Amino acid sequence: MTVTAKTAARALLPNGLRDVLPPDAAFEVATVERLVSVFAANGYERVKTPLIEFEEGLLTGASRATAGQTFRVMDPITQRMMGLRADITIQVARLAASRLAKAPRPLRLTYSGQVLRVKGTQLRPERQFTQAGIELIGAGGVDAIAESVLLTVEALAQAGLPRVTVDLNCPPLVPALCRALGLSEDLAGELRKLLEQKDFTAAAALAGDAAGALSALSGTVGPAERALPVLAALDLPGEAAGHRDALLALARKVMTAAPEVDVTVDPLEHKGFEYYTGCSFALFAQGARGELGRGGEYPGDLNGTVEPCCGATLYMDAVLDGMVRPAPAPRVLVASTLARTTRRALQADGWVTVPALTAEAGAAEARRLGCGHVLDDEGRPVAV
């Protein structure tokens, strides 16, 4: 193998892992910090959890879903297995239930960081993601989940995504309805699949009247404007009606507080929402590939008792997809010996000052280094 071939082979990164080049790397960080600053201004305090911890901590309760997606390494000190986090929410919940167990509730926490997955999907081969999110610990119900939805939407708007769509769901609704209709879990699962495929004939053949009630629910999927009156008019049994009412109240609250946002509802949606015990939501934007993020109400565990929690996580690759990059800062080539105060004054005016190092700070060298400007005799930037 030649040295060049060796270098080329060495440069190859594993599938789904990548280098982020200028200017994208800076834009990602700036956007994350913009989002977190909005969360922080609204009372969410930043925490940072480790990239690795004992696997029991990472694979408990809600996070069992990510068990198959978690890289594991042996801790040479304790000989116990550790996992590389595939999600941050579960770590923040652990922190809230341990070192922050005595902090007053509701406890508002925000975070950002990298997560790793063992495998990507065909559609999304990435295995390292940047997440940013909020957790509202010790509060549940419509007001709490509305806070999560509205603050996430507001943060996205301030970061440069003013037009998002919020899809509101209520994962426990269909299971409650199936229980009330006396359907077994297996039958309910099959029925759901048929309804997702809009195969109402097969659904009716499978479950008769029960299929009818679920079909009616599937007629309320879509823009909230149109769906809410239909959903409100449905005749649902007790527990299911309670969930429906929460979804209605949430939708109305979001539409009133953020009239600029497109709200849709989907009471049948449940994929990936298994651990939510109340309403949940997913965020979308035109031009962005897939979900920008999602959130919902989930059960926290404080000293063995359940405490309600709400949260939202943003997936930065999708968020950044939909955003317009700002113009890069103008670059001016300067002599390495330029006085510090002069250099700082240029930077304060928004210039990036690139030192010419040993070369002369002339027009040719400026162009070669991607600088559009040099300094004239009076120290003012002039285009080259």
Next chain:
Amino acid sequence: MTVTAKTAARALLPNGLRDVLPPDAAFEVATVERLVSVFAANGYERVKTPLIEFEEGLLTGASRATAGQTFRVMDPITQRMMGLRADITIQVARLAASRLAKAPRPLRLTYSGQVLRVKGTQLRPERQFTQAGIELIGAGGVDAIAESVLLTVEALAQAGLPRVTVDLNCPPLVPALCRALGLSEDLAGELRKLLEQKDFTAAAALAGDAAGALSALSGTVGPAERALPVLAALDLPGEAAGHRDALLALARKVMTAAPEVDVTVDPLEHKGFEYYTGCSFALFAQGARGELGRGGEYPGDLNGTVEPCCGATLYMDAVLDGMVRPAPAPRVLVASTLARTTRRALQADGWVTVPALTAEAGAAEARRLGCGHVLDDEGRPVAV
């Protein structure tokens, strides 16, 4: 095991890995961003490299030193071994030699991120560190390394550490001197150890005249003001004299450009600097535990030919140790229904607005949630 005991066990993190709580987590990020913004304003463009990559990429050349400190995981896709990065410099060098091979030189790159180590030391048990740094690719020699030193010092000052000490070294000097004196590598190593222990008698017994030359060098360790004239006057053989002259020139350049900085020199220092091929440096500050960071000149590999590189890495735990935390932003409890424009105006004035959610936004609730203020009838914050 009771549920409570289970929760407690689950909360336990592996040794050397920790949660960072408010307000420290936010302060860390703000400080990193402050440092990187200074680097960026001076022409260093931000890149982001993955947390994991194939181990050949991570354990090549300069980074062989960190091989024993690198967690490894199997890539289920390729069945090849991957490593969790223990350092970022080597990744940036890989990037410079691959996707950025054709970018004009000198190429200035900056980065920040997490690194992981298999084991901590007794003194520093941490196994996850935040690093921030710069790499100047395709430039070497005194001017280039001076740029690394001065920019790092300037960034620290702007981030809140105005008084740092720079210790300047030249790792290849002693080996060059030993070669000129005809000492074997083993003998040179033993001699060096004795000189570090200031045992000049044993050194002379071991190596006679050769020990004298090295002892003279050890007399030039300390504040530059005093050490430079002694170092300049030393009678050194050819190659060693060249390295000494480079160290002198670097020290004078740094002292002239940043007279507020304490400069020391230590021509004997070499621990942890093995891969530097020119001058190197370490940064210290009063109140900070250990080094704030270090840097130096090292050989990059571009298509099989060596290209000189200079760089510096800051260790954020040490940097943050020495810094005074800013006063936290004042918190005001507000009704969840407060108009968005009013809330944003308060935030623009520096307030953190904490929503009272379902509770009343009164003084008692404010105190309970750590808010020093509520809004009066006219919407102005008043202390509780």
